[in-house]
Every structure is written in C-alpha cells, then in structure tokens.
Amino acid sequence: MKRVRVCSVEDLPDGAMRAFQVEGRDVLFVRNGNTVYALRDLCPHQGAKLSTGVLSCRRVAVAVGQYNSANERSMVRCPWHNWEFNCADGTATHDPQRVRVATYVARIEEGAIYLAI
C-alpha cells in the first residue's frame, strides 16, 4: 500500500468535500476538523459522482413523526436519487449490510492530506 500526498490542508477547508484523482482513481475527500474521510467518488447505484452531491447530517427519528438530526456533515448524498452514504465507513443508510461505497484511509500530517492506496 502506498502513501500518497493529495493536497495541502488549505485545499480542503473544514466541513467541505472535494474530489481528487489519486493514482488514477476518483476519490472523494470529506474533512471534519482534523479528521479526513476518503470514499470512492462513484455511487454504486447508477454511477453518479458523489462529489456533485451534498454533505448532510444524518436524520433520525426518536419517535414516529419527530425529526432529529445527528452528526452534522457525516453523510454524503448522491445527487441523482438521494442515496445516502456514511462518510466514515461508506455504508448506505437504507441497507448498510449490503450496500456501501469503498473507503480509503486518509490522514492529515504536517499540513497535508495523505491517502493510503
């Protein structure tokens, strides 16, 4: 596994997502403070680029009819059919056991973002 420098930290502001091509792969990076998530930039449903979607909270219901939001900017939502994926592990909200996007290990080190690929 290689460790590849992707960009400087300033190129991915806190709370933002951005796609980079790394070693020929389209990878979506999401920054949440000092944590960076990296996912394959491809929705497994019909192939849309997740980077053209939106970052969102996870909406949950503690009871029927009550909306609650949790984990701000923890989900990326596909622009085509609204499928949601957890940025941390790539799992889809509707079927986390069977549907997921590939994830990679990304880290901030010495002012830059690195990807293990």
Next chain:
Amino acid sequence: MAHIVSFVCEGIFERCPDLRVAIIEGGMAWLPSLMWRLDKDWRGCHMEVPWVRRPPSSYIRDHMRLTTQPIEEPDNPAHLLQTIEHMGSDQLLMFATDYPHWDFDSPQRALPSSTPKALRKRIMADNAVEFYRLT
C-alpha cells in the same frame, strides 16, 4: 393503494407493531409494483420518513393482507399466478366472496385451475386462519 402507502409511510406499524390490516375488495394485481416502487423510492427518501426503518414492502408483508374478490382475470391465467409470485410471499392473499353481492366469486372458480395445491390452500384457508388467529 393510497391507504397502504399512508399506513406504511406515516409510521403506523412502528407506532402500533401489533396492528394488522386487511384490505378488502380492492383487487391485488397492483400490489407487487406498488411494493417495488415504495422500496425504490424509500432508498432515496429516508430523510423524509426516518421512522420507516426497513423497506416498506416488509411492513406490508408483516402487517397487511389483501383479499381476492374481485380477483383479476387475465386472458392467460398463468399471469395471475406470476403476479402472486411477484408478491414475494404466498401469505398475503385471503379468499373472499363478496357474497351476497350478485358478482360474488365462487370458491370453486375464483382461482385458476392451474393454481398449485399448496398455494390454493394458503389462499383459501391458511392465511385467514393465521391472520384472524383462528387456531
């Protein structure tokens, strides 16, 4: 159809997990496509109905039953059996006559003669016995 969507998407079965609903005299051939459509759209609309925690079709299979009268009568009776197969369960249909209306369905003729024996028994008896807890 609208009632089924409402029951599921408004979270009635999450709120009342023991509730069972029989939909009568509404036909049944439309149910498979309704379940396909509900499941498909639920995948992208989860944020609008987060209390619907599993595919809508699973709530329908667990809580709802349809009755046969007025049963659809395609030119090829095999198509009716395919439709039942598309429901993904042999437990969703209960025989009904609509008696004493003039256009009631006969117990001997309502299902195609090619209906497998086990499926016929399910529709004609077992499903209602289980749904109404007659045992």
